[in-house]
Amino acid sequence: MRxxxxxxxxxxxxxxxxxxxIVSHCxxxxxxxxxxxxxDSLYVYCDEDMNVPGVNDFYYMERWRVYSTVDMxxxxxxxxxxxxxxxxxxxxxxxxxxxxxKKGDYxxxxxxxxxxxxxxxxxxxxxxxxxxxPYKDVLKKPLIDTGEGGDIDPTVFIDDxxxxxxxxxxxxxxxxxxxxxxxxxNTSIGKNxxxxxxxxxxxFGGVKVDDKVTGKDCYEEGxxxxxxxxxxxxxYAAGGVPEHISYSMSKSPExxxxxKGVVMKQQDTGSFTNHSGMVHYQGKDYFFYHxxxxxxxxxxxxxxxxxxxxxxxxxxxxxxxATRKGVKALRTMNPYLQxxxxxxxxxxxxxxxxxxxxxxxxxxxHAGDSMxxxxxxxxxxxxxxxxxxxxxxxxxxxxxxxxxxxxxxxLARIPxxxxxxxxxxxxxxxxxxxxxxGTHAVHFGFTGSGSANLFNWDWWQFNEFTxxxxxxTSSPQSSSVFYTLQGIPVAxxxxxxxxxxxxxxxxx
Ligand code: FUB
Numbered sequence: 001m002r003x004x005x006x007x008x009x010x011x012x013x014x015x016x017x018x019x020x021x022i023v024s025h026c027x028x029x030x031x032x033x034x035x036x037x038x039x040d041s042l043y044v045y046c047d048e049d050m051n052v053p054g055v056n057d058f059y060y061m062e063r064w065r066v067y068s069t070v071d072m073x074x075x076x077x078x079x080x081x082x083x084x085x086x087x088x089x090x091x092x093x094x095x096x097x098x099x100x101x102k103k104g105d106y107x108x109x110x111x112x113x114x115x116x117x118x119x120x121x122x123x124x125x126x127x128x129x130x131x132x133x134p135y136k137d138v139l140k141k142p143l144i145d146t147g148e149g150g151d152i153d154p155t156v157f158i159d160d161x162x163x164x165x166x167x168x169x170x171x172x173x174x175x176x177x178x179x180x181x182x183x184x185x186n187t188s189i190g191k192n193x194x195x196x197x198x199x200x201x202x203x204f205g206g207v208k209v210d211d212k213v214t215g216k217d218c219y220e221e222g223x224x225x226x227x228x229x230x231x232x233x234x235x236y237a238a239g240g241v242p243e244h245i246s247y248s249m250s251k252s253p254e255x256x257x258x259x260k261g262v263v264m265k266q267q268d269t270g271s272f273t274n275h276s277g278m279v280h281y282q283g284k285d286y287f288f289y290h291x292x293x294x295x296x297x298x299x300x301x302x303x304x305x306x307x308x309x310x311x312x313x314x315x316x317x318x319x320x321x322a323t324r325k326g327v328k329a330l331r332t333m334n335p336y337l338q339x340x341x342x343x344x345x346x347x348x349x350x351x352x353x354x355x356x357x358x359x360x361x362x363x364x365x366h367a368g369d370s371m372x373x374x375x376x377x378x379x380x381x382x383x384x385x386x387x388x389x390x391x392x393x394x395x396x397x398x399x400x401x402x403x404x405x406x407x408x409x410x411l412a413r414i415p416x417x418x419x420x421x422x423x424x425x426x427x428x429x430x431x432x433x434x435x436x437x438g439t440h441a442v443h444f445g446f447t448g449s450g451s452a453n454l455f456n457w458d459w460w461q462f463n464e465f466t467x468x469x470x471x472x473t474s475s476p477q478s479s480s481v482f483y484t485l486q487g488i489p490v491a492x493x494x495x496x497x498x499x500x501x502x503x504x505x506x507x508x
Contacts, residue, residue, distance in 0.1 A: 019326030021293045021303030022075055023067060025347035025371075027051065029302035030097035030153070030222070031288035033279035036131060037102070041068040042281045043131050044075075044288060045100045045109060049301045050093075059300055061095040064111055066132045072286075072306070073329040073374045076343040079354035081133035082126045084113060089124075089141060091116045097153040097222060097275060100131070101182075103164065107131050108182045110143070110154040110166060120149040123168060125183070139183055144168065144176070146194060153275070157225040157253065165253050167234070170221040171208070173197040175254070197255060203248055205259040208240060217246050217259065222275040225253065228285075231315040235263060235276050242272040245289065247317060263309075264289060264320045272299045278309060282330050285309045287320050295348065332377035332439055335462040337506050345374035345441065358425065362457040365397060370406065371444040376462075382437035383462035386412060387429040390455050393422045397454025400445040403436050408443060411436055416455045425458060435465055 021028075027049035034043050044067045052060045066078040084090045091114035098111035107128045112121040122142035126135025144151050150170040156178070158164045164178035166185070176185040176193050187193035199219050201207055206215020222237035232253050238246035244266040248257035264274065270292025277288045287309040294303040308327050310318040333339065341362040342352045349369030354360035362371070386401065395418030402408040412432045419426045436442075448454040482493040493507050 018324045019073055019345075020305035020322075020324050021291060021297075022306055022326070023077070023304055023344075024294045025077075025344065025350050025352065026065075027294060027297060027301040028065060028067075028304045029061075029273075029290045030275040031290060031304040031306075032097070032099035032155075032224075032277045033281075033286060033288045033306075034100055034102075034131075035279055035281050036107075039131065041070050041076075041131075042072070042279060042286075043068045043100070044277075044304060045098050046304055047095050047097060047111075051296065051301055052093075055093070057300070059096070060093040062093060064095055064098050064109070066100075067304075068132070071330045071333060071375065072281075072327050074333055074343050074345050076340055077352040077360065078132035079342075079352055079360040081128075082109060082111070082135040086126060086135065087113060087124055087137045089115055091118065094121065096121060099155050099224075099277070101156050101158055101164065102131070103158060103182050105129060106182070107135075108156070109133075109135050110156050112152045112154060112168070115142075121152045123151050123154045123166070127183075143183070143185065144194070146174070148172075153222045155223045155225045155277075157227070159227070159253055163253075165225060167197075167223045167225050169223070171219075173199060173219055173223060173236075195254070197257070201259070203255070203257040203259055204236075205238070205246060205261075211240060213240055217262070219246075222273075224277050226278055227253070228280075228311065228315065233278070233317075235278065237274050237276070238262070239266065242266050243274045245274055245276045249315065260316055262319060263287070263317050264322060267322045269293060269305075269322050270298055271302045273302070284330075285311070286327065289322065291322060293324070329375045332375045333373065334506065335376040335378055335383060335442075336464050338459050338461045339373070340459050341371070341457040343373065345372045347371040349446075357423070358456075358458060363422075363453055365446050365454045365457065366451070367397075367446060367448045367454070369446045372405075372441055373444075374441045375439060376436075376442055377439045378436045378462070379464070380437055381465045382435035383411075383432060384435060384465035385429050385431045385463045386414075387427055387461045387463060388414070388416075389425055389427050389458040389460075390416055391419050391422050391425045391458075392416050392455035393420075394418060394450065394452055394454070396450050396452075397446060397448035400447060401432075402443040402445065403434070403440050404443065405441065406443050406445060409434055411442070422453065422456050425456075429463070 028046045032045040047061045050060045064082045066081040067075045084095045094114035096112045100109040110125045123144035127138045128135040154168040167175040185193040201215045204219040205217025208218040220237045224235040226233045232250045235247040237243040245264040250257045290302040292298040351364035397416045399414040401411040414430045482490045
């Protein structure tokens with residue numbers, strides 16, 4: 001009995017702290033993290049492993065996806081930011097690794113995919129004015145085509161002098177300098193602008209010939225080029241398959257590279273590939289990689305994960321272990337602000353899609369599905385109600401909101417009435433049966449009948465249980481104007497808390 005109790009307690013503790021994988025409602029691979037100047041969020045670009053019946057023994061990837069976070073534990077899914085079909089020359093199911101950078105007013109997302117009738121990959125890119133897209137193939141043809149294959153896994157890095165470098169390659173490592181407009185390569189170096197990096201033991205720890213590794217290590221694929229201080233880093237998937245992550249350093253983005261060792265050794269994470277990226281965010285360094293850890297996951301159904309990374313005084317990287325625990329939240333989430341339903345700590349069963357009218361929203365909701373949002377600070381007074389923006393064709397779904405986890409205290413049981421269609425959106429406010437106070441995760445569970453989507457969900461917002469808000473919300477307000485909490489109309493509100501449409505809103 002004592003053992004059972006202890007095990008239960010440990011399991012619960014593990015569940016509470018497990019933050020990896022960072023996305024669990026779909027399979028995400030080849031993470032490329034990025035922080036853009038002037039933007040508070042950390043973005044991760046990736047490709048989506050798709051679980052397609054009959055295609056179980058290889059990759060099938062039809063799109064790239066973008067996620068962002070401000071707290072490292074809740075991740076906003078930005079939907080289908082770049083479908084394969086955006087590349088008219090692209091082959092079905094071949095959307096592999098990518099990385100996005102910003103230059104000037106544009107975001108440039110470099111990725112690799114095949115052409116119809118051809119299994120070789122080519123590097124192309126999408127351009128957008130927003131980090132979450134939509135991205136367009138402005139070149140309308142591959143940017144990189146060596147004619148030899150292996151043109152996969154682009155990493156792009158803009159040096160302090162503004163010069164952008166593109167590295168890539170499987171079993172060969174190549175680089176090119178991008179033109180200042182980022183859409184061509186500078187042909188003045190290497191062979192037509194492409195330089196092949198010698199895969200020597202000094203540079204990569206060993207060499208691989210005919211799949212046999214001689215020496216301690218070798219370059220395989222998935223390069224990541226970055227810089228900290230005066231040091232340039234090249235991380236890569238290493239050692240053949242199954243892969244681990246190793247790295248080399250240099251004083252120049254063009255090398256020569258010096259092998260420095262293993263960053264993340266091969267571990268049984270359920271994925272025989274690994275693919276890494278590093279990023280500095282809110283004073284910490286983070287290492288992103290992928291595993292087979294999501295439910296039903298494996299080598300072709302991978303999931304992104306993150307760990308904190310640390311450097312030694314000489315710039316070398318301290319080895320990192322893949323953990324289920326992942327990283328700690330950087331801050332709490334405010335439940336009294338409108339939060340997108342697709343901002344998730346974990347989810348099962350649901351899908352995230354988007355369209356021009358609604359933007360991104362949660363759909364594919366069925367009985368037994370669930371979503372979780374972590375670290376909501378309800379304050380001392382707590383929440384009295386929740387407002388949802390939902391659309392439902394059948395009105396057969398019920399949302400059960402629980403505190404902390406799937407078996408936690410029920411905060412509300414909300415039948416979602418039919419709104420007239422899956423695209424007819426309504427804002428509905430429901431009182432809570434229990435008042436959450438302090439900091440908690442919230443578990444959204446779904447019950448209902450039938451095999452059809454129960455409802456679509458755009459956003460939610462808890463409403464605070466305070467007399468101050470009661471007093472303000474009861475004052476008459478125009479529907480289109482922001483007011484200060486004292487009731488003074490504000491034409492162009494800046495950062496702060498305001499009243500709009502009779503509700504308290506915050507402009508971050
Ligand atoms: O995702 C497909 C391929 O698997 C990537 O391009 C490689 O880096 C490996 O992760």
